[in-house]
Amino acid sequence: QVQLQQGGAGLLKPSETLSLTCVVYGGSFSDFYWNWIRQPPGKELEWIAEINHSGRSNYKTSLKSRVTISKDTSKRQFSLRLTSVTAADTAVYYCARGHDGGFDMWGQGTMVTVSS
Amino acid sequence: SYELTQPPSVSVSPGQTARITCSGDALPQQYAYWYQQKPGQAPVLVIYKDTERPSGIPERFSGSSSGTTVTLTISAVQAEDEADYFCQSADSSDTYVFGTGTKVTVL
Numbered sequence: 545q546v547q548l549q550q551g552g553a554g555l556l557k558p559s560e561t562l563s564l565t566c567v568v569y570g571g572s573f574s575d576f577y578w579n580w581i582r583q584p585p586g587k588e589l590e591w592i593a594e595i596n597h598s599g600r601s602n603y604k605t606s607l608k609s610r611v612t613i614s615k616d617t618s619k620r621q622f623s624l625r626l627t628s629v630t631a632a633d634t635a636v637y638y639c640a641r642g643h644d645g646g647f648d649m650w651g652q653g654t655m656v657t658v659s660s
Numbered sequence: 661s662y663e664l665t666q667p668p669s670v671s672v673s674p675g676q677t678a679r680i681t682c683s684g685d686a687l688p689q690q691y692a693y694w695y696q697q698k699p700g701q702a703p704v705l706v707i708y709k710d711t712e713r714p715s716g717i718p719e720r721f722s723g724s725s726s727g728t729t730v731t732l733t734i735s736a737v738q739a740e741d742e743a744d745y746f747c748q749s750a751d752s753s754d755t756y757v758f759g760t761g762t763k764v765t766v767l
Binding site: 650 | 661690691693703704708709746748754755757758759760761
């Protein structure tokens with residue numbers, strides 16, 4: 545039974561750095577791409593970034609200058625770092641497993657609010 | 661930037677068929693995926709690679725593709741199918757995009 549468990553701070557001030565971690569329980573960590581996806585309140589999903597077991601990463605073009613995705617294979621976890629947050633970054637952030645071009649397993653989601 | 665367009669809402673009576681479309685210029689070259697999202701929950705993959713159904717997803721969910729439009733069909737709709745549905749695909753730069761979302765209401 546594969547489970548993705550998210551952790552990280554949910555309330556930030558403008559200009560601060562968002563940091564989230566996702567721990568993968570069960571299944572293979574090496575055979576998949578690992579992703580971060582967000583969803584502003586009442587809006588559509590937005591893919592942010594992915595990373596594979598060898599560290600190859602890929603980013604949404606419009607966020608690339610502020611985003612870093614990283615992994616720690618020994619801990620079976622991957623992380624998201626988003627700098628200089630604004631109110632526009634307020635969203636539920638999900639971690640997800642990439643498989644065959646889609647996302648077949650998701651974390652529970654973390655609501656991140658940016659407010660002064 | 662690349663966009664996937666869905667109708668905002670679809671209403672259907674129990675037992676009837678719901679069809680949700682997703683349009684995008686790159687869909688003839690890229691696979692589409694469909695997700696169901698209920699309030700306060702993470703999305704669930706219901707269709708992958710245009711037409712394939714993951715294990716555990718009811719057979720009443722099916723997908724099809726024709727040109728620049730893909731369609732999610734829910735046959736014999738049940739009350740539990742009321743949710744938001746999102747399509748997803750890839751663009752030419754190997755990044756991923758989601759559709760605008762469709763709210764399915766079971767009357």
